[in-house]
Amino acid sequence: MPLGDSAVRARAADPQGGWLETGTGRPRAPGAAGEQLQEQQEAWRDAGLVLSTTSNEACKLFDAALTQYATWTNDESLGGIEGCLSKLKAADPNFTMGHVIANGLELVGTGSSVRLDKELDRAMRTMVALSESQPLTEREKLHVSALDMFARGQLPEACDLWEQILQRHPTDLLALKFSHDTYFYLGYQVQMRDSVARVYPFWTPDVPLSSYVKGYYSFGLVETNFFDRAEEVAREALAVNQTDAWSVHTIAHVNEMKADVKKGLEFMKETETNWKNSDMLACHNYWHWALYFIEKGEYEAALTIYDNHIAPRCLASGSMLDVVDNCSMLYRLHLEGVKLGDRWKDVLALTKKHTKDHILLFNDVHFLMSSLGAKDHTTTQELLTTLQELAKAPCEDHQLSLAPSLGLPLCQAFVEFENGNCDKAVDLLYPIRYQLIQLGGSNAQRDVFSQLLIHAALNSKSQAKRNLARCLLRERDGVRPNSPMTERLIRKAAAIHSMA
Incomplete structure (x- = not known):
């Protein structure tokens, strides 16, 4: 997907052989290598974002990798993000910020871990050692420290350091994007919004x-229920670049949270050609599209999108976002009583x-689904047992610290529900439902947990829990008026009540 008219296209070279200026997308006038180097360094310095390297090529490749990360797409003409990072390391093996972006994209972007990936652990150690052996700017040192914190599982502390960078360097896009994504993992919705604000x-x-x-910014707004402002800002972004799949995604969230199914379906259909080639986000946008059909109870239409777009893209990419979407969609259909054939095995x-x-x-919890x-x-059983073992040991990892109080009860609630123990599932899930935001994800993604609680309560043997189901449905109806799914479930609750 092209990066868009307003975005920077940091090419390695233009067709005439002249370099493109970092951050501008304008062809550079031919000149001596020393002149090009000087211009390259001045461009970053003028932006207040000094890069400590003597390699002109490394600066351009850093820009190219960052641009693709920021725009949610791999530009194949540049070799994609992986190709750019490989060339970046070759251009200057000692460029600390080159190591920062490479390791950061592995940790923050793909969900890897130094606990599991020894090569990544070595890469992080190399980055830290390089930073200690070079005269870096304070901004670059903070980047190294923040990523080191993230690798240790200290996500809130990492965000604090990125915020320190942004206070002095508000156009540091790497700090902004790393913190934005990490706030998302933490479920820190207000911080995610205000960091950009x-x-x-x-x-x-x-x-x-x-x-x-x-x-x-629009995504932070929608996650904190400023729906109208979120859509307004997202449409401002799309007016500049209609291929911005993330801003499309914000509007998909707005329509999802309002249960405005008609508008949601129309918007996704009208814009599909603009975002379907965004290799990092297309699967997720199709997931949102399918949710509207599930909301309407049009299950075959949802499965058609799943079979034609979600499953194939997930298989091709293997990205965690796509895998989670795959599991989430099938589980929502499962809750609705839809027969899924062999899809779960795939x-x-x-x-x-x-x-x-x-x-x-x-x-x-999505792998568990x-x-x-x-x-x-x-x-x-293997998933539950290994998580229980990790949760026993004291550790500084923020996520694992939540396992005893949130992760394990949530997982067990899914197991109990599937085993037909609906009362037990409610007992596990209801007390923690307001804390589940700490596990991260969006409001739309976490809604599957709310749906599980309602279905478990509806199918409970306890009259008190069936009464709870009706209370939860009234609550849902107040937040999402005119929701077809809520109306279906209210009718089901009434039928169960009449039979009791």
């Missing part, structure tokens, strides 16, 4: 990629290898 005035239209920052093939990872609890759906009791 604090720097938003500095991202004027003349600053490259500023329209994408509008997209980040998903299990992707999730099974991550059963013992336990990097993010949010991911763990797949093993439960496929009725793989061995894998289910």
Whole structure:
């Protein structure tokens, strides 16, 4: 997907052989290598973002990798993010910020862990050693420290350091994007919104990629229930660049949270050609599209999107976002009583290898959905047992510290529900429902936990819990008026009550 008219295209070279200026997308006039180097360094310095390297090529490749990360797409003409990072390391093996972006994209972008990946652990150690052996700027030192904190599982502390960077360097896009993604993992919705709000005035239209920052801000707004403002900002971003799949995604969230199914379906259909080639986000946007059909009770339409777009993209990418979407969609259909055939087995093939990872609890519970759906009791037990063992040991990892109070009860609630023990599932899930935001994800993604609680209460043997189900449905109806799904469940609750 092209990066868009307003975005920076940091090419390695233009067709005439002249370099493109970092951060501008304008062809550089041919000149001596020394002149090009000087211009390159001045461009970063003028932006207040000094890069400590003598390599002109390394600066450009850093820009190219950052641009693709910021815009949620791999530009194949640049070799994608992986290709850029490989060339970046070759251009200057001692470029500390080159190591920061490479390790950060592995840790923050893909959900890897130094606990599981020895090569990544070595890469992090190399980065820290390099930073201690070089005269870096304070900003670069903070980047190294923040990533080191993240690698240790100290996510809130990492965000604090990125915020220190942004206070002095509000256009540091790497700090902004790393903190934005990490706040998402933490479920820190207000912080995710306000982190962007604090720097938003500095991202004027003349600053490259500023329209994408509008997209980040709009997502923070929708997650804190400022729906109208969120849509307004997202549409401002799309007016600049209609291929901005993240801003499309914000509007999908707005329509989802309002249960405005008609508007949601129309919007996704109208914009599909603009975002379907965004390799990092297309699967997720199709997931949102399918949710509207599930909301309407049009299950075959949802499965058509799943079979044609979600499952194939998930299989091709293997990305955690796509895998989680895959599990979440099938489980929602399962709750609705839809027969899924062998689809769970296909998903299990992707999730099974991550059963013992336990990097993010949010991911763990989605992997559990797949093993439960496929009725793989061995894998289910392995996931629970290994998580229980990790949760016993004191550790500084923020996610694992939540396992005893949130992660394990949530996982066990899914197991009890699948075993027909609906009363037990409610007993586990109801007391922690307001704390589940700490596991991260969006309001739309976590809604599957709310749906599970309602279905468990509806199918409970206890009259008190069936009464609770009706209370939960009234609550849901107040937040999402005119929701077809809520109306279906209210009718089901009434039928159960009449039979009692």
